[in-house]
Amino acid sequence: LEHERREAGRAVLRAQEQERSQIAQDLHDEVNQALTGILLRLEATMSDAPAHLVVELAETKQLATQAMEELLHLARELRPTALDDHGLVPALASQIATFGERTGIRSRFRQPIGDLPILSDEEQLVIYRVTQESLSNVVQHAGASSVDVELNFVGRTVLRVRDDGLGFPTANGTGRNRLGVSGMRERALLVGGNLHIFSTPGEGTTIELTMGAT
Incomplete structure (x- = not known):
């Protein structure tokens, strides 16, 4: 099943x-x-x-x-052809650099820790799209001056997108709909992953995608 x-x-x-x-x-x-x-x-x-x-x-x-x-x-x-042309990590690096150039928001990509596992095309696409949507949220809603994107493969695949923006209370779900969280979470679930949001008013927001074994 x-x-x-x-x-x-x-x-x-x-x-x-x-x-x-x-x-x-x-x-x-x-x-x-x-x-x-x-x-x-x-x-x-x-x-x-x-x-x-x-x-x-x-x-x-x-x-x-x-x-x-x-x-x-x-x-x-x-149509992110960079995934097919260059692979996941170079495609993410290009996406994040372009985002910084277009928005003026200081953007940093932390190169992956651990060996690149064998990821399906769908899993790579989910990582790319969640990064894309998270960056879109940063420029539209966060009021941030910087964003850090981290990808590592130690034990499991983990993507984190952190901004230093306004943040919002997560206890009652406030702000989740406007961040398009349901769409990102649905993508994660479709490949057996999970998506979590950590945010505090005035302290920024972290979107975390996890996939694979713990």
């Missing part, structure tokens, strides 16, 4: 990722192509435009360029 539950959970994860991948492909192929067309039209218009319109057209072109960059970033977030 447990094996069947795990297999069903992995099938759900695969279906979710396939849907994300399709959305990312559509964004890249359709919307990105449309934005490229807009940029080309703007450039052509600028070459013949009166001087008083050139500045306004240049500002519009800059906005379109920014929209294209955001679109490509979103597509990469939806």
Whole structure:
């Protein structure tokens, strides 16, 4: 029964990722192509435009360029090809470094302690997605100036994402829904893991994912 539950959970994860991948492909192929067309039209218009319109057209072109960059970033977030191309640890390091560059929040990745165990594709994806969602929470809700991400493989696989933000009371579940905890916890359970939150008002928050033997 447990094996069947795990297999069903992995099938759900695969279906979710396939849907994300399709959305990312559509964004890249359709919307990105449309934005490229807009940029080309703007450039052509600028070459013949009166001087008083050139500045306004240049500002519009800059906005379109920014929209294209955001679109490509979103597509990469939806479909983390870095996992396939480079492996879990380099993909996490890249994700965390990019987060710090984009947000200005001091971000540190503590290199894993212990030998990298054999993790299934689904388990690696859960680690990546929980990190992604946790970082998103930091920038949206925590009011933090720094975040530390730690991954170790001593005895079991443990991921911790700590921020120095506002924190919140966890005794009555306050704040959990807005942090998207249910989605992260569901992902963890689907691969036999557990997700815990430790937080105190004024002292920041730690999200901890554990998988494997204790």
